[in-house]
Amino acid sequence: MIRVSRLIRKLEIFAPLPEEEKRALIDASSTIRRYGAHEDLIQEGALTDGVKIILDGLACRYKVLPDGRRQIVAYFVPGDMCDLRVFLLKRMDHSIGTLCPVEAALLPQESVLELTERYPRLTRALWWSTLVEEAITREWIVNVGHRTAFERMAHLFCEIFTRLQSVGLTQDNRCDLPLTQSELADTLALSAVHVNRTLMDMRRARLVTFQGKQLIIHDRQALQSVAGFDPNYLHLDGETNRLPAAFKRNTA
Amino acid sequence: MIRVSRLIRKLEIFAPLPEEEKRALIDASSTIRRYGAHEDLIQEGALTDGVKIILDGLACRYKVLPDGRRQIVAYFVPGDMCDLRVFLLKRMDHSIGTLCPVEAALLPQESVLELTERYPRLTRALWWSTLVEEAITREWIVNVGHRTAFERMAHLFCEIFTRLQSVGLTQDNRCDLPLTQSELADTLALSAVHVNRTLMDMRRARLVTFQGKQLIIHDRQALQSVAGFDPNYLHLDGETNRLPAAFKRNTA
DNA sequence: TGCAGGTCTTAACCCAGGTTAATGCCAGTC
DNA sequence: GACTGGCATTAACCTGGGTTAAGACCTGCA
Structure with a gap:
């Protein structure tokens, strides 16, 4: 099974992708990494690096308050990407961590730049997925509030x-x-x-x-x-x- | 004074923009619209249209709950844009309304597409500004929670x-x-x-x-x-x- | 097989903030 | 210059959920 098939399935909710663009995404994300439970993929304050696509397991964005309490602000399920464009910020203003063992594909910064420069349909689909993520975050404010x-x-x-x-x-x-x-x-x-x-x-x-x-x-x-x-x-x-x-x- | 100068000033926090790209943005956003206090710029469920840049006044995103209570999930101050890429979603899942009389520049969908296709620096700056907006939304979850x-x-x-x-x-x-x-x-x-x-x-x-x-x-x-x-x-x-x-x- | 550390469950007590409602204070406006 | 409707202010009372603490239940490990 293609590792990023869940991501592709999700992106195609927005619009079907041409084979070429799917292939490019698959090729770019061939590096796989495994994380243990309760491990950070990236920590608040760290320099941002490439994008991670969750293949298996559950991860979350979270913020830690001065008093040590923690707020989880998003979940990542398989097929989700952590931060398409974080590399535009110098440092993370929150952390991303696993909740159980996680398998993720790495998409290096250069690949993101290249993909988004060459493939307009894929790019729009990726944008769309970030819009959905934002919508979820907003709904969470309503939920908590x-x-x-x-x-x-x-x-x-x-x-x-x-x-x-x-x-x-x-x-x-x-x-x-x-x-x-x-x-x-x-x-x-x-x-x-x-x-x-x-x-x-x-x-x-x-x-x-x-x-x-x-x-x-x-x-x-x-x-x-x-x-x-x-x-x-x-x-x-x-x-x-x-x-x-x-x-x-x-x-x- | 150039109407969108506050937006440009904000975008240049990220990186200086070449004159040409600034000019293109200014030209594209020359249509001005005025709204009264407590008027909706766009309503939940409506078809999405172009992007609005707040020039003067204060606006907000909000969601209304079935019981009539309202949650404001973001403020827009002058220089902010409402939804760079909402046109990728068919219908709004929330409303945007004014809190006082507001002056906004309209950026039609085609202009957004054109600008983001032709001007990479401007595009990245606009992306960056949406990242900042997301970061604010996340902080609001922490705040309310x-x-x-x-x-x-x-x-x-x-x-x-x-x-x-x-x-x-x-x-x-x-x-x-x-x-x-x-x-x-x-x-x-x-x-x-x-x-x-x-x-x-x-x-x-x-x-x-x-x-x-x-x-x-x-x-x-x-x-x-x-x-x-x-x-x-x-x-x-x-x-x-x-x-x-x-x-x-x-x-x- | 027994121990240790994490997780779940329950009970007792408390307080931040909600609700209701009354009052006061404007700024229009006819 | 009275009348209206929207805001701000305050008080009295109530409740959802926090806190603390203690016990039960796991699961892995020595």
Whole structure:
């Protein structure tokens, strides 16, 4: 199996890519690296380097506060890229770390520059994927700011499940989710204790079971409804995307 | 005065732009539009159109929840662009509205495509500015998630003041800030009542006075310190940015 | 096989911030 | 110069979620 096939599958939600451009992306990302659990791919303050494409496992962006508390601000699932264009900033203003063992493809800076200079369709698809990422970050502000613990967690589960589903990493109503409760807490801006309480409530409500690093969604409809989850912001539906007219010509 | 000079000034924090590219940007953005206070530039669900550059006034991105509550997820100050590449998405997943009368330059989609195709330096500078915007969004998650009302508000004031300062819109220790307390509440994910309480506390602590749409910072050092504000994430310091080597050649 | 460190679970107690509601203070405007 | 509607301010009361702490449950390792 082609290592970056999940990325390509994702990019093609936006628009089909010509074989040549797919091949160029595959060729450029042939260097694979493996990371252990809870290892940093890159640390806050470090000089930025090339782009990483997550092939397997789960990673996250996070920020650490002076008092040592941590806020996870994004998850990376297989097929996601960490920071298409970070090399434009001198130093990272946050860290990226793994949550479990991770396999990633490296795309050196020069390759990114070259690809984006030569392949307009690929470039637009990559841009699009960064727009989606931004949309997710915005939704997280709403989540942390305006939803109760229960809704918030329900919303996160809906999002993760939907994203994993779109890259073929769910089975029926379940998926692997290698997170501890306190990592969930760092994500949702809740205490670990309250995450546990809420998880128990969800289990009792027969909505969701999250145990042994497995997420089982018993009633997706109900879950989405309590969460107020509208998948629109994930832009996973081809219908919600469009190509600028000037660009469509080249796409057939 | 050139209408988009603030944008150009901002972009040149990243790297100086050749005259030709500046001129191209100025020419492309010669259509000016005026909006009233609390008017939408674009609404959630609408088809996306061209890019807008804020010349004067204050605008914001916001999302509305089913229960009618609103979360402001970003501010646009003069010199900011609303969504360089939104036209890659079919429909908006949030709205952009004004907070006071606003003057904006319109950059039609075709101009964006043309500029980004012809002018690599300008393009990179524009990319950079979207990276900065993303960094701000991430910091907002931390703000809403992990800081107390007092710290949170202090942090927002530090950020806004710094951003306005960088485009020359502050006088000494004060700046115009055309927000009501309940708009502040929508930003900080607090109730309007608690915003008022906190504002009073800040006034009493002789840190900040926010009255009559004016923000006066009495003790910036102290404010930054309670907020845990580290301006690094704004990337306004030229030193924190860098050009990829492959690109530097063309920049002299 | 027993121990150690991480994780999960539960209970008891507390407080930051939400909610409701009343009052005051404008700036238009007819 | 009264009337209206939007803001700001304050008080009284309540609750969701934080904190602390203790016990149970794992899993890997010696």
